[in-house]
Amino acid sequence: MRRHNNYEESEMRREKNGIRRRQRPWGCKLAVALPALLVAGSVGAAPASWHGFVENETHQRDDVGLAKFRNTAQFEGSKRVGQAGGFSNVSLHGTFRFTYDGVYDLNDEDYGDQAGGAIQLESVAGSGLSNHGEGDVSGAIPIFSFGFNHDDPTQANYNPNEGLVVLGSHLHEPDGGVTFGVPVRPCDVDKRGCIDGYLDYDTDDLRFPEFNERADFIRELYLRATLPLESGANVNFKLGKQQIVWGRTDLFRVLDVLNPVDFSRNNIYDELEEIRIPMWMLEAEYQVGATETFDDLNFSLVWNFDKFRPNNLGQGGTPNAILDAGSFFRGMKNCWDNGCTVSNFAFGALATDFPKGTIGIRGASMPDWELRNTQVGAKVEGVFRDVGFSLNALYYRSQLPSLRGAGDGAFVVFNPFTGAEVTGIGDDKARGIPAFDIHFPRLVMFGGSLDFYVDSIKSVFRVEAAYTKGEEFPNTLEHALYSESDVFRWVLGWDRSTWIRAINPNKAILFSAQVFGQHLLDHELEQRPLGPVGMPDWEDNYI
Numbered sequence: 001m002r003r004h005n006n007y008e009e010s011e012m013r014r015e016k017n018g019i020r021r022r023q024r025p026w027g028c029k030l031a032v033a034l035p036a037l038l039v040a041g042s043v044g045a046a047p048a049s050w051h052g053f054v055e056n057e058t059h060q061r062d063d064v065g066l067a068k069f070r071n072t073a074q075f076e077g078s079k080r081v082g083q084a085g086g087f088s089n090v091s092l093h094g095t096f097r098f099t100y101d102g103v104y105d106l107n108d109e110d111y112g113d114q115a116g117g118a119i120q121l122e123s124v125a126g127s128g129l130s131n132h133g134e135g136d137v138s139g140a141i142p143i144f145s146f147g148f149n150h151d152d153p154t155q156a157n158y159n160p161n162e163g164l165v166v167l168g169s170h171l172h173e174p175d176g177g178v179t180f181g182v183p184v185r186p187c188d189v190d191k192r193g194c195i196d197g198y199l200d201y202d203t204d205d206l207r208f209p210e211f212n213e214r215a216d217f218i219r220e221l222y223l224r225a226t227l228p229l230e231s232g233a234n235v236n237f238k239l240g241k242q243q244i245v246w247g248r249t250d251l252f253r254v255l256d257v258l259n260p261v262d263f264s265r266n267n268i269y270d271e272l273e274e275i276r277i278p279m280w281m282l283e284a285e286y287q288v289g290a291t292e293t294f295d296d297l298n299f300s301l302v303w304n305f306d307k308f309r310p311n312n313l314g315q316g317g318t319p320n321a322i323l324d325a326g327s328f329f330r331g332m333k334n335c336w337d338n339g340c341t342v343s344n345f346a347f348g349a350l351a352t353d354f355p356k357g358t359i360g361i362r363g364a365s366m367p368d369w370e371l372r373n374t375q376v377g378a379k380v381e382g383v384f385r386d387v388g389f390s391l392n393a394l395y396y397r398s399q400l401p402s403l404r405g406a407g408d409g410a411f412v413v414f415n416p417f418t419g420a421e422v423t424g425i426g427d428d429k430a431r432g433i434p435a436f437d438i439h440f441p442r443l444v445m446f447g448g449s450l451d452f453y454v455d456s457i458k459s460v461f462r463v464e465a466a467y468t469k470g471e472e473f474p475n476t477l478e479h480a481l482y483s484e485s486d487v488f489r490w491v492l493g494w495d496r497s498t499w500i501r502a503i504n505p506n507k508a509i510l511f512s513a514q515v516f517g518q519h520l521l522d523h524e525l526e527q528r529p530l531g532p533v534g535m536p537d538w539e540d541n542y543i
Contacts, residue, residue, distance in 0.1 A: 048079040057266075059319070063170060064110040067319045068266075069102035074219070087225040087237075095220035097210055103319060104186070104207050113203065115317055116163040116184040121341050122174040125349030132161040132181050135341040135351035147353030148339025157356050159338035163190050165316075166343075167331050168324055179343045182331035184317030193334035198364040198401075198438065199315040199326055206318060209265070214309070219278055238283040243276045244302055246379065246392060247464055248449045252491045252516040252543075254464040255392050255447050258302060258377065260399040263322040264314035280306040297382040304375040304396070308367045310440055311399045329361060329401075329438070336360030336435065358414055364438035367397065388451035392466075398443050402472035403436040407479030410437055436481070443470045462493035477524050477534045485522035485535075491515065516543040 052075035059068035074097045081090040104112040120129040126136035133150025149155045164181035166174070187194040188202035210217035222240025229235065238244075247256030250272065259276040266275070285300040314321030316330035334340055338356055345352035354360075367373045377394035406413040413435040414421055447466030454461065468487045475483040492515045497508040518541040525534035 048077050050075060050077040052076055064107070066103055066107040067111075069106055071100045071102065073098045076220075084225075087227055089224070089226040091224050093220060093222055093224065094218070096217055097219045098217055099208065099210055101207055101209070104203060111184075111206075111317060111319060113185055113189040116165050118161045119164045119166050119181050121166065121179060121181070121343035121351045122176070123349070123351035124176050124344055125347065126351060130341060130343075130351035132164060132341050133159070133353065135353040137346040137350045138353040147341075148355050157338045159192065159334065159340065163192075165327075167327055171324065174343055176344055176349075178345060180331050180335060180340050182316040182327045183334055184327075186317065187315075192338060193316060193330035193332075195329060195333050195361065195364050195438070197366045198310070199313075199329055201315055201318075209262075214307075216277070233289060234287045236283075236285045236287065238281075241278045241280050241306075242283075243273065243278050244281060244283055246377075246390075248388075248390075248451050248462040249464055249491050249493045249514055250512075251514055252464075252489075254466045254489050254491050254516075255390075255445075255449060257394065257396065257399065257445070258304065258375075260309050260311045262312040264312045264318055264320050264326075267320045267322055277309055277312070279304050279309070293384070295383040295385070298380070300379045300381065302377040302379075304377075306374075307369040308373055308375075308397055308440065309399075310401065332359075332361040332434075332436070333363075334360070336362050359434045361403070361436050361438060362411055364401070365440070367440065373397075386452065388449075390449045392445070392447045392449075394443075394445045396443055396445070397440045398471065399440070401438045402441055402482060403474065404439050404472075405479070405481035406433055406435040407481065411435075434481075439472070441470055441472050441484075443468055445469075457496070458498075459494055459496040462495075463490070465490040473520065473535050473537050475524060475535050477526065483522070483524065483535075485520045488519045488521065490517050517541070 052073065054071075054073045057068060057070045057072070058066070061067040074095065076095040077093070079092045081092065082088075084090045108114045119132050121132065121135065122128075123130045123136050130136055133147065135147065138147040148159055149157050150159050150161060152158065153160070161181075163183055163185045165184050167179045167182050168174075169179075183190050183192040186203040186206055187200045188204075194200040205212060218241050220240070220242050222238050222242045225237050227235040227237065244258045245256055246258055247254060249256075251268075253261070253272075256272070258281070259279055261272070262275045262277050282303045282305065283300060285298055288294075288297040288299070291297055313323075313329075314326040316327040318326065321327050331340070335342075335354060336357060336359070339354055339358075340360070341351055341353050342359070343351050375394070375396040377392065377396070379390055379392045381388075381390040383389070404410065412421060413433055415433055445466050445468045447464065449465075450461075450463040452461055453459070466489050468489070471485060471487050472482050473485055474481060477483075494511075494513050496511045498511060500509050503509055520535070520537060520539050523535055523537070523539035525532055525539070527533075
């Protein structure tokens with residue numbers, strides 16, 4: 001269960017278990033050149049070795065039937081070049097994955113081009129149920145009284161009552177809550193709610209997720225080399241598309257945040273090695289070795305020079321959309337672009353029609369590739385009296401989205417009930433209007449880890465902790481509906497191998513547990529006459 005961080009140990013482990021291991025313009029050239037080198041070889045070099053697997057994963061759900069028919073082929077190869085240009089142990093490694101998920105063809109009524117349908121939204125104090133586009137309240141001033149265009153396909157911003165599901169309907173009943181319609185067909189079939197550059201997957205993007213403009217079928221493609229120094233120390237280099245594991249625990253990513261994660265593949269149920277999104281990075285590790293104080297000591301630098309990528313949360317209409325966040329984003333984007341009906345909104349009890357440009361998500365601010373937008377980290381790692389440790393620092397971007405409301409002055413929005421135009425930072429008219437832009441703020445993280453064995457109880461303990469500055473959280477006390485908070489996170493892991501002959505007389509049984517904690521240092525929450533106001537996140541959270 002432990003994530004190994006020692007350079008040579010981790011590489012040997014990966015090669016041993018390889019069969020089951022689960023841009024810039026010049027980066028594209030490198031992607032073409034390295035496979036050619038893997039195949040072509042060089043004078044005096046060992047021949048390339050290849051291995052791989054094919055597998056099918058099929059999931060069935062009681063409410064919809066077929067939810068996954070994923071077929072994967074993965075191939076991995078390595079080639080030892082030997083010595084070159086003053087470097088030793090030069091080698092090339094490549095891992096390539098090809099996936100076809102047939103659920104979008106075999107169950108298109110739930111996940112393909114026939115998904116969704118007409119919906120009704122709850123209106124507990126009105127008609128009981130209102131059709132999308134026919135809410136009990138259609139704006140409170142004449143200029144907005146038309147609601148939105150849901151019945152005339154010849155007009156702009158046509159938002160018909162088709163191809164929709166009610167947000168969260170597959171998880172729970174509305175029960176008097178606020179919901180709206182989510183378009184669920186792929187973006188080449190129905191472009192409503194698709195956020196340009198962030199959540200805008202078409203049918204082929206969903207069926208063949210690795211074949212995209214980022215060449216995700218290249219799971220790994222990197223050059224590894226060692227530079228011997230006169231002092232006897234070594235400097236190891238890894239350059240290319242890769243996963244770099246910084247953490248010691250398996251589930252909670254406290255330090256292990258160099259690579260974003262694809263939660264759309266199978267939520268949290270696939271191992272991190274399968275769902276990390278590889279990035280083009282350079283890693284340099286200076287191996288000092290044993291010293292008078294430390295049994296082992298290493299220094300490393302990581303430069304992620306790839307174009308920024310966030311976590312893939314899945315979008316509305318995919319079988320895996322973690323916490324239904326992708327559905328929320330797509331439904332809110334549809335509200336901003338085309339208008340929508342929201343259940344139980346006016347007076348907390350009436351289905352309400354909103355015109356375009358009043359509530360929802362305007363768009364996502366995706367960072368362009370610039371040198372200043374790249375990410376850099378440093379780590380000191382070693383062993384002191386049989387205790388493995390690391391000290392980590394990272395300057396990076398949040399891989400999770402932050403919603404910044406109209407009150408930050410970034411864009412103009414109208415209150416459909418008063419006609420008030422929100423134009424600037426701190427405008428009280430903006431307070432509480434659910435209109436947002438998506439951002440991925442810059443973060444600074446400092447942290448460390450410990451790894452030690454307690455012989456008296458035959459157990460391994462793993463500890464990680466991180467302090468992060470610059471994270472953004474929802475906060476209804478602020479005009480822009482968000483605020484920053486420093487965050488302290490930690491995780492404690494325990495592993496013990498035990499012989500239980502009744503279960504298996506030939507193999508030990510592994511017991512493992514993890515406890516995770518998070519503390520928001522700048523948490524705000526107040527009790528008002530109508531309920532709590534502030535940050536919905538808990539100040540302290542334990543799992």
